[in-house]
Amino acid sequence: MTIAEERIDRLHALARTAVREGHEDRARTYVRRARRIAERNRCGLDRSFKRFTCDRCDVYLRAGDNARVRLQDGHVVITCSCGAQSRYPYH
Numbered sequence: 907m908t909i910a911e912e913r914i915d916r917l918h919a920l921a922r923t924a925v926r927e928g929h930e931d932r933a934r935t936y937v938r939r940a941r942r943i944a945e946r947n948r949c950g951l952d953r954s955f956k957r958f959t960c961d962r963c964d965v966y967l968r969a970g971d972n973a974r975v976r977l978q979d980g981h982v983v984i985t986c987s988c989g990a991q992s993r994y995p996y997h
């Protein structure tokens with residue numbers, strides 16, 4: 907694991923905790939910071955991080971807290987509290 911990946915991993919955990927504690931703005935800050943590190947280092951965000959961040963408002967999505975997850979036509983549909991939806995194929 908590179909230093910960049912370790913930092914991203916740490917920010918991922920911090921964002922998840924922030925959402926759990928109701929601090930969505932703090933979670934957005936961590937998500938944006940992680941994205942910046944990923945861009946600068948061209949290492950990309952891991953898939954789970956990508957999936958659990960909202961493309962519109964950058965918040966970390968946590969099912970049951972600020973995100974609704976349901977299955978539809980073989981897809982996972984995640985709805986953020988801002989109203990944005992993302993769909994992924996269900997494996």
Ligand SMILES: [Zn+2]
Nearest residue numbers: 960963986988
């Ligand atoms: Zn959102």
